[in-house]
Amino acid sequence: MTYKFQARLRSEWVLEKPGGETFALGDILRLLSAIDTLGHIAGACRESGLSYRHGWGLLRRAEKEFDTSLLETSRRQGTRLTPFAQHLLWANRRVDARLAPTLQSMSSELQEELDSLYPESRPRLRLHASHGFAVEGLIQQAGQHDTLSIELRYRTAIEALASLNRGECDLAGFQVPTGEFEQPILAHYNPWLDTDRHCLVYLAQRDTGMFVHPDNPKGIHTIADLVKPDVRFVNRQTGSSTRLLVGLMLSRLGIDTAQVVGYDSSEFTHMAIAAHVASGMADVGIGVETAAWRCGLAFIPLAKERYFFAVNRDSLETPQMQQLLALLTGNAYRDYVAGLAGYESRNMGQVLALEEAFPLGATKMKVA
Known part of the structure:
Protein backbone atom coordinates (compact mmCIF):
# COMPACT_ATOMS: atom_id res chain seq x y z
CA MET A 1 0.00 0.00 0.00
CA TRP A 90 -1.61 42.04 11.84
CA ALA A 91 -2.56 40.23 15.02
CA ASN A 92 -3.32 37.17 12.91
CA ARG A 93 -0.01 37.50 11.06
CA ARG A 94 1.87 37.69 14.37
CA VAL A 95 0.12 34.56 15.61
CA ASP A 96 0.84 32.69 12.37
CA ALA A 97 4.50 33.73 12.48
CA ARG A 98 4.87 32.68 16.11
CA LEU A 99 3.18 29.32 15.63
CA ALA A 100 4.81 28.42 12.31
CA PRO A 101 7.85 26.58 13.77
CA THR A 102 5.74 24.70 16.33
CA LEU A 103 3.11 23.64 13.82
CA GLN A 104 5.68 22.60 11.22
CA SER A 105 7.60 20.55 13.78
CA MET A 106 4.38 18.92 15.00
CA SER A 107 3.36 18.24 11.38
CA SER A 108 6.68 16.51 10.82
CA GLU A 109 6.16 14.39 13.95
CA LEU A 110 2.66 13.48 12.78
CA GLN A 111 4.00 12.56 9.33
CA GLU A 112 6.56 10.31 11.00
CA GLU A 113 3.77 8.56 12.93
CA LEU A 114 1.78 8.08 9.73
CA ASP A 115 4.81 6.80 7.88
CA SER A 116 5.36 4.13 10.52
CA LEU A 117 1.95 2.66 9.67
CA TYR A 118 3.17 1.79 6.14
CA PRO A 119 5.82 -0.93 6.07
CA GLU A 120 7.24 0.25 2.76
CA SER A 121 7.70 3.88 3.89
CA ARG A 122 11.00 5.35 2.71
CA PRO A 123 13.75 6.37 5.19
CA ARG A 124 13.70 10.00 6.32
CA LEU A 125 16.49 12.50 6.80
CA ARG A 126 16.26 14.11 10.23
CA LEU A 127 16.90 17.87 10.04
CA HIS A 128 17.21 20.09 13.11
CA ALA A 129 17.53 23.80 12.30
CA SER A 130 16.34 27.26 13.26
CA HIS A 131 13.38 28.63 11.34
CA GLY A 132 14.37 30.32 8.08
CA PHE A 133 13.07 30.90 4.58
CA ALA A 134 15.60 28.71 2.77
CA VAL A 135 14.95 25.82 5.17
CA GLU A 136 11.20 26.33 4.80
CA GLY A 137 11.56 26.18 1.02
CA LEU A 138 13.72 23.08 1.24
CA ILE A 139 10.97 21.20 3.07
CA GLN A 140 8.44 22.30 0.44
CA GLN A 141 10.71 21.22 -2.42
CA ALA A 142 11.48 17.89 -0.77
CA GLY A 143 7.76 17.26 -0.38
CA GLN A 144 7.45 17.31 -4.17
CA HIS A 145 9.96 14.46 -4.56
CA ASP A 146 8.77 10.91 -4.09
CA THR A 147 12.28 9.74 -3.26
CA LEU A 148 13.24 12.27 -0.54
CA SER A 149 11.56 12.64 2.84
CA ILE A 150 12.76 15.09 5.51
CA GLU A 151 11.70 15.08 9.14
CA LEU A 152 12.07 18.62 10.48
CA ARG A 153 12.50 19.85 14.05
CA TYR A 154 13.03 23.55 14.66
CA ARG A 155 15.88 24.14 17.12
CA THR A 156 18.42 26.86 17.88
CA ALA A 157 21.81 26.33 16.23
CA ILE A 158 23.44 25.03 19.41
CA GLU A 159 20.50 22.72 20.12
CA ALA A 160 20.73 21.38 16.55
CA LEU A 161 24.49 20.77 16.76
CA ALA A 162 24.09 19.08 20.13
CA SER A 163 21.41 16.84 18.59
CA LEU A 164 23.82 15.87 15.79
CA ASN A 165 26.43 14.87 18.36
CA ARG A 166 23.90 12.72 20.21
CA GLY A 167 22.85 10.99 16.99
CA GLU A 168 19.34 12.47 17.14
CA CYS A 169 19.50 14.10 13.69
CA ASP A 170 21.32 13.74 10.38
CA LEU A 171 21.70 17.44 9.58
CA ALA A 172 22.13 20.40 11.94
CA GLY A 173 21.54 23.89 10.57
CA PHE A 174 23.51 26.90 11.79
CA GLN A 175 24.59 30.30 10.47
CA VAL A 176 27.82 32.25 10.89
CA PRO A 177 28.28 35.95 9.99
CA THR A 178 31.16 36.91 7.76
CA GLY A 179 33.71 39.46 8.94
CA GLU A 180 34.55 40.57 12.47
CA PHE A 181 31.85 38.54 14.22
CA GLU A 182 32.65 35.21 12.54
CA GLN A 183 35.14 34.03 15.16
CA PRO A 184 33.12 35.04 18.26
CA ILE A 185 30.01 33.28 16.90
CA LEU A 186 32.00 30.25 15.78
CA ALA A 187 33.47 29.97 19.29
CA HIS A 188 29.97 29.22 20.60
CA TYR A 189 29.62 26.32 18.14
CA ASN A 190 33.12 24.87 18.56
CA PRO A 191 32.27 22.42 21.38
CA TRP A 192 29.85 20.62 19.04
CA LEU A 193 31.94 20.65 15.84
CA ASP A 194 34.59 18.01 15.25
CA THR A 195 37.01 18.32 12.32
CA ASP A 196 37.36 14.51 12.07
CA ARG A 197 33.69 13.54 12.40
CA HIS A 198 31.88 16.40 10.70
CA CYS A 199 31.78 18.20 7.38
CA LEU A 200 29.49 20.95 6.13
CA VAL A 201 26.93 21.29 3.36
CA TYR A 202 26.67 24.90 2.24
CA LEU A 203 23.14 26.22 1.87
CA ALA A 204 23.16 29.98 1.17
CA GLN A 205 24.31 33.43 2.17
CA ARG A 206 21.72 35.85 3.52
CA ASP A 207 21.54 39.48 4.60
CA THR A 208 20.63 40.18 8.22
CA GLY A 209 19.74 43.64 9.43
CA MET A 210 17.26 45.92 11.13
CA PHE A 211 13.57 46.21 10.25
CA VAL A 212 12.05 49.67 10.59
CA HIS A 213 8.89 51.37 9.38
CA PRO A 214 9.16 52.64 5.78
CA ASP A 215 9.37 56.31 6.80
CA ASN A 216 11.74 55.45 9.70
CA PRO A 217 10.16 58.01 12.07
CA LYS A 218 12.62 57.27 14.91
CA GLY A 219 15.68 57.90 12.73
CA ILE A 220 17.18 54.45 13.28
CA HIS A 221 20.30 53.91 11.15
CA THR A 222 22.85 51.91 13.19
CA ILE A 223 22.83 49.38 16.01
CA ALA A 224 23.78 52.21 18.38
CA ASP A 225 20.36 53.79 17.81
CA LEU A 226 18.74 50.97 19.78
CA VAL A 227 19.56 52.87 22.98
CA LYS A 228 17.46 55.89 22.05
CA PRO A 229 14.92 56.28 24.88
CA ASP A 230 11.92 56.42 22.52
CA VAL A 231 12.95 53.32 20.50
CA ARG A 232 11.20 50.00 21.25
CA PHE A 233 13.17 46.92 20.19
CA VAL A 234 11.90 43.36 19.71
CA ASN A 235 14.49 40.59 20.08
CA ARG A 236 14.81 36.94 19.06
CA GLN A 237 14.51 34.21 21.67
CA THR A 238 17.22 33.38 24.18
CA GLY A 239 19.73 30.96 22.65
CA SER A 240 19.16 32.09 19.07
CA SER A 241 22.12 33.04 16.90
CA THR A 242 20.50 36.36 15.96
CA ARG A 243 20.15 37.36 19.61
CA LEU A 244 23.77 36.36 20.18
CA LEU A 245 24.87 38.51 17.22
CA VAL A 246 22.94 41.54 18.53
CA GLY A 247 24.58 41.13 21.92
CA LEU A 248 28.05 40.99 20.37
CA MET A 249 27.38 44.10 18.26
CA LEU A 250 26.23 46.06 21.29
CA SER A 251 29.17 44.82 23.38
CA ARG A 252 31.61 45.89 20.66
CA LEU A 253 30.19 49.42 21.04
CA GLY A 254 30.40 49.29 24.83
CA ILE A 255 26.60 49.32 25.18
CA ASP A 256 24.93 47.46 28.06
CA THR A 257 21.93 45.47 26.81
CA ALA A 258 19.96 46.83 29.79
CA GLN A 259 19.97 50.18 28.00
CA VAL A 260 17.90 48.77 25.12
CA VAL A 261 14.15 48.97 25.67
CA GLY A 262 12.75 45.56 24.72
CA TYR A 263 16.02 43.63 24.70
CA ASP A 264 14.50 41.00 27.00
CA SER A 265 11.52 40.49 24.65
CA SER A 266 11.51 37.46 22.38
CA GLU A 267 10.03 36.16 19.13
CA PHE A 268 10.85 32.82 17.52
CA THR A 269 10.90 33.63 13.80
CA HIS A 270 12.06 36.37 11.44
CA MET A 271 8.46 36.83 10.27
CA ALA A 272 7.25 37.24 13.85
CA ILE A 273 9.84 40.00 14.36
CA ALA A 274 8.73 41.73 11.15
CA ALA A 275 5.03 41.40 12.00
CA HIS A 276 5.74 42.80 15.48
CA VAL A 277 7.32 45.90 13.94
CA ALA A 278 4.81 46.27 11.09
CA SER A 279 1.87 46.15 13.52
CA GLY A 280 3.32 49.04 15.54
CA MET A 281 4.20 47.03 18.64
CA ALA A 282 7.90 47.83 18.19
CA ASP A 283 10.00 50.36 16.29
CA VAL A 284 12.82 48.04 15.26
CA GLY A 285 13.74 44.37 15.13
CA ILE A 286 16.49 42.30 13.57
CA GLY A 287 16.25 39.44 11.09
CA VAL A 288 16.77 38.44 7.45
CA GLU A 289 15.77 40.79 4.64
CA THR A 290 13.07 38.48 3.24
CA ALA A 291 10.89 39.06 6.30
CA ALA A 292 11.19 42.84 6.01
CA TRP A 293 10.27 42.70 2.32
CA ARG A 294 7.22 40.51 2.94
CA CYS A 295 5.90 42.87 5.62
CA GLY A 296 6.55 46.09 3.69
CA LEU A 297 9.28 47.31 6.04
CA ALA A 298 12.51 49.16 5.33
CA PHE A 299 15.70 47.12 5.80
CA ILE A 300 19.04 48.35 7.15
CA PRO A 301 21.81 45.76 6.50
CA LEU A 302 24.07 44.79 9.40
CA ALA A 303 25.76 41.53 8.44
CA LYS A 304 26.01 38.80 5.83
CA GLU A 305 25.58 35.28 7.18
CA ARG A 306 26.55 31.94 5.67
CA TYR A 307 24.15 29.10 6.46
CA PHE A 308 25.40 25.52 6.69
CA PHE A 309 24.19 22.03 7.50
CA ALA A 310 26.65 20.11 9.67
CA VAL A 311 26.60 16.37 8.88
CA ASN A 312 28.56 13.29 9.86
CA ARG A 313 31.16 12.47 7.24
CA ASP A 314 30.17 8.81 7.12
CA SER A 315 26.57 9.73 6.16
CA LEU A 316 27.45 11.54 2.93
CA GLU A 317 27.25 8.45 0.74
CA THR A 318 23.84 7.29 1.95
CA PRO A 319 21.09 7.39 -0.71
CA GLN A 320 19.05 9.92 1.27
CA MET A 321 21.96 12.34 1.64
CA GLN A 322 22.83 12.00 -2.03
CA GLN A 323 19.22 12.82 -2.92
CA LEU A 324 19.39 15.90 -0.70
CA LEU A 325 22.59 17.08 -2.40
CA ALA A 326 20.97 16.56 -5.79
CA LEU A 327 18.04 18.71 -4.68
CA LEU A 328 20.35 21.46 -3.39
CA THR A 329 22.29 21.59 -6.64
CA GLY A 330 19.21 21.38 -8.86
CA ASN A 331 17.73 24.35 -10.68
CA ALA A 332 14.32 24.35 -8.99
CA TYR A 333 15.53 24.86 -5.42
CA ARG A 334 18.39 27.13 -6.47
CA ASP A 335 15.93 29.39 -8.30
CA TYR A 336 13.62 29.40 -5.28
CA VAL A 337 16.37 30.58 -2.92
CA ALA A 338 17.70 33.10 -5.44
CA GLY A 339 14.21 34.61 -5.51
CA LEU A 340 14.23 35.28 -1.77
CA ALA A 341 15.08 38.91 -0.93
CA GLY A 342 18.54 39.11 0.60
CA TYR A 343 19.60 35.53 -0.26
CA GLU A 344 22.53 34.44 -2.46
CA SER A 345 22.33 30.86 -3.80
CA ARG A 346 25.78 30.57 -5.39
CA ASN A 347 27.74 27.45 -4.29
CA MET A 348 24.60 25.88 -2.82
CA GLY A 349 25.07 22.19 -2.05
CA GLN A 350 28.88 22.40 -1.89
CA VAL A 351 30.38 19.95 0.62
CA LEU A 352 33.18 21.48 2.69
CA ALA A 353 35.58 20.35 5.37
CA LEU A 354 35.38 22.52 8.48
CA GLU A 355 38.84 23.92 7.81
CA GLU A 356 37.77 24.90 4.27
CA ALA A 357 34.75 26.83 5.52
CA PHE A 358 36.56 28.39 8.49
CA PRO A 359 40.33 28.46 7.85
CA LEU A 360 41.04 30.33 11.10
CA GLY A 361 38.43 28.83 13.37
CA ALA A 362 38.74 25.15 12.43
CA THR A 363 42.13 24.85 14.13
CA LYS A 364 40.41 25.58 17.47
CA MET A 365 37.68 22.97 16.99
CA LYS A 366 37.54 19.70 18.83
CA VAL A 367 39.41 16.81 17.26
CA ALA A 368 38.25 13.29 18.03
Missing part, protein backbone atom coordinates in the same frame (compact mmCIF):
# COMPACT_ATOMS: atom_id res chain seq x y z
CA THR A 2 1.39 3.40 -0.96
CA TYR A 3 0.25 6.92 -0.21
CA LYS A 4 0.90 10.44 -1.43
CA PHE A 5 -0.07 12.91 1.25
CA GLN A 6 1.67 15.30 3.61
CA ALA A 7 0.44 16.07 7.13
CA ARG A 8 -0.24 19.77 7.72
CA LEU A 9 -1.41 21.67 10.80
CA ARG A 10 -2.88 25.17 10.60
CA SER A 11 -3.96 27.71 13.19
CA GLU A 12 -7.35 29.41 13.05
CA TRP A 13 -9.08 31.97 15.22
CA VAL A 14 -12.55 31.17 16.48
CA LEU A 15 -14.88 33.61 18.27
CA GLU A 16 -16.91 31.85 20.93
CA LYS A 17 -19.92 33.42 22.63
CA PRO A 18 -20.95 32.69 26.23
CA GLY A 19 -23.67 30.36 24.94
CA GLY A 20 -21.13 28.24 23.03
CA GLU A 21 -21.92 29.55 19.50
CA THR A 22 -18.75 29.95 17.44
CA PHE A 23 -17.67 31.97 14.43
CA ALA A 24 -14.51 30.81 12.62
CA LEU A 25 -12.40 33.71 11.34
CA GLY A 26 -10.23 31.87 8.81
CA ASP A 27 -12.20 32.86 5.71
CA ILE A 28 -12.78 36.46 6.80
CA LEU A 29 -9.09 36.97 7.62
CA ARG A 30 -8.05 35.60 4.23
CA LEU A 31 -10.61 37.86 2.57
CA LEU A 32 -9.40 40.93 4.48
CA SER A 33 -5.81 40.13 3.48
CA ALA A 34 -6.84 39.92 -0.18
CA ILE A 35 -8.76 43.21 0.05
CA ASP A 36 -5.71 44.84 1.64
CA THR A 37 -3.58 43.66 -1.29
CA LEU A 38 -5.98 44.23 -4.20
CA GLY A 39 -8.02 47.21 -3.02
CA HIS A 40 -11.42 45.91 -4.14
CA ILE A 41 -13.87 43.30 -2.88
CA ALA A 42 -14.73 41.51 -6.13
CA GLY A 43 -11.11 40.61 -6.88
CA ALA A 44 -10.50 39.69 -3.26
CA CYS A 45 -13.43 37.26 -3.33
CA ARG A 46 -12.03 35.59 -6.46
CA GLU A 47 -8.58 35.42 -4.90
CA SER A 48 -10.06 33.80 -1.78
CA GLY A 49 -12.17 31.31 -3.72
CA LEU A 50 -15.44 32.84 -2.51
CA SER A 51 -18.49 34.02 -4.38
CA TYR A 52 -19.11 37.76 -4.21
CA ARG A 53 -22.35 37.16 -2.31
CA HIS A 54 -20.72 34.84 0.20
CA GLY A 55 -17.81 37.26 0.69
CA TRP A 56 -20.17 40.13 1.45
CA GLY A 57 -22.07 37.89 3.85
CA LEU A 58 -18.89 37.08 5.73
CA LEU A 59 -17.95 40.75 5.97
CA ARG A 60 -21.36 41.75 7.29
CA ARG A 61 -21.36 38.87 9.79
CA ALA A 62 -17.88 39.82 11.04
CA GLU A 63 -18.84 43.49 11.39
CA LYS A 64 -21.87 42.46 13.40
CA GLU A 65 -19.79 40.20 15.68
CA PHE A 66 -17.12 42.85 16.26
CA ASP A 67 -19.68 45.69 16.34
CA THR A 68 -17.48 47.87 14.13
CA SER A 69 -16.77 48.56 10.45
CA LEU A 70 -14.02 46.62 8.69
CA LEU A 71 -13.93 48.49 5.36
CA GLU A 72 -13.68 52.06 4.09
CA THR A 73 -14.68 52.78 0.48
CA SER A 74 -13.95 55.84 -1.64
CA ARG A 75 -13.96 56.54 -5.38
CA ARG A 76 -10.34 57.64 -5.43
CA GLN A 77 -8.76 54.99 -3.22
CA GLY A 78 -11.12 52.05 -3.70
CA THR A 79 -11.74 49.77 -0.73
CA ARG A 80 -9.40 49.91 2.26
CA LEU A 81 -9.34 48.23 5.65
CA THR A 82 -10.33 50.27 8.68
CA PRO A 83 -7.71 50.63 11.46
CA PHE A 84 -9.60 47.94 13.40
CA ALA A 85 -9.38 45.51 10.47
CA GLN A 86 -5.69 46.32 9.96
CA HIS A 87 -4.95 45.55 13.60
CA LEU A 88 -6.96 42.35 13.35
CA LEU A 89 -4.99 41.28 10.27
